[in-house]
Every structure is written in structure tokens, then in C-alpha cells.
Amino acid sequence: MGDSFPLQVDSATAVPLSLGRARFASIEQGIVLLAMQWVCAWHGCTKPGIELEVHHLRSYLDGGETSLDNLILLCREHHRCNNDRRDGAGGKGYFTKDSRTGAVRHHPARGGPARETATYHYRRAPGQRVHDPPLFEDSA
Ligand SMILES: [Zn+2]
Numbered sequence: 001m002g003d004s005f006p007l008q009v010d011s012a013t014a015v016p017l018s019l020g021r022a023r024f025a026s027i028e029q030g031i032v033l034l035a036m037q038w039v040c041a042w043h044g045c046t047k048p049g050i051e052l053e054v055h056h057l058r059s060y061l062d063g064g065e066t067s068l069d070n071l072i073l074l075c076r077e078h079h080r081c082n083n084d085r086r087d088g089a090g091g092k093g094y095f096t097k098d099s100r101t102g103a104v105r106h107h108p109a110r111g112g113p114a115r116e117t118a119t120y121h122y123r124r125a126p127g128q129r130v131h132d133p134p135l136f137e138d139s140a
Pocket residue numbers: 040041042045046047074075076077078
């Protein structure tokens with residue numbers, strides 16, 4: 001397979017939205033993430049998009065890709081609450097996203113049930129555009 005990766009593009013603009021093993025998210029990915037989230041993915045956090053950092057759900061160093069399926073936005077404070085090794089070290093948990101529903105969950109360091117923080121999904125069906133995701137779909 002080498003260095004190849006599936007290229008995901010916006011169907012309207014052909015802007016790449018999946019960068020495979022690129023280390024950092026592109027400006028276009030940041031814009032799409034902002035359009036999906038607006039605020040930090042942490043449950044109840046209302047830090048606005050302009051103050052958020054891009055987080056790889058599966059660590060880049062662990063092979064995680066810089067693609068929308070693997071990225072969320074977190075404020076600096078909550079980005080520090082993540083442990084990429086997922087071993088509970090430092091009392092830090094980690095985040096996951098359900099690829100089917102787009103639900104983002106935080107898994108506490110001490111174990112126990114994951115807490116659903118929000119649902120972010122974008123349209124991927126052929127011919128559909130990336131805009132108009134359900135921004136704050138309530139999971140309750
Ligand atoms: Zn936050």
C-alpha cells in the first residue's frame with residue numbers, strides 16, 4: 001500500500017478533506033470542523049471555535065490519519081484532558097467518535113461508562129455536499 005491513502009474531497013469544490021498521514025489539519029479541514037462543531041467537543045464546554053485546537057482521536061503517532069473521521073475540536077483545557085495511550089495515566093481519559101452516528105464520547109481514565117459529548121457528522125454520500133451537518137444533534 002505504501003504511502004497511498006483514499007482522497008476524500010468536497011464534491012462541490014474538490015478541496016481535499018482527508019490528508020492521510022499529513023501531520024496537521026489543513027485550513028479547509030479546520031473550516032469544516034468549525035462548521036460541524038462551533039464549540040469544544042467536551043460535554044458542556046462552550047469555548048468557541050476560534051479558541052479550539054484540532055485533536056486526532058487516534059493519535060497521529062499511533063497511525064491515526066488527518067481525516068475528518070479522526071478529528072475533533074477541543075479547547076486547550078480539555079485537549080489536555082486526553083491521553084493518547086488510553087492507559088489512564090495521569091488520570092486522563094480519551095475521546096472516540098462513532099463512525100456511523102458521529103457521536104463523540106469521552107472515556108474516563110478510571111474506566112466506567114463513556115460519556116457522550118456531542119454528535120458531529122458530515123454528509124458523505126455521493127453527490128452530497130459537506131455543508132449542512134447536524135450541528136448539535138441531541139442524543140437524548
Ligand atoms: Zn473545552
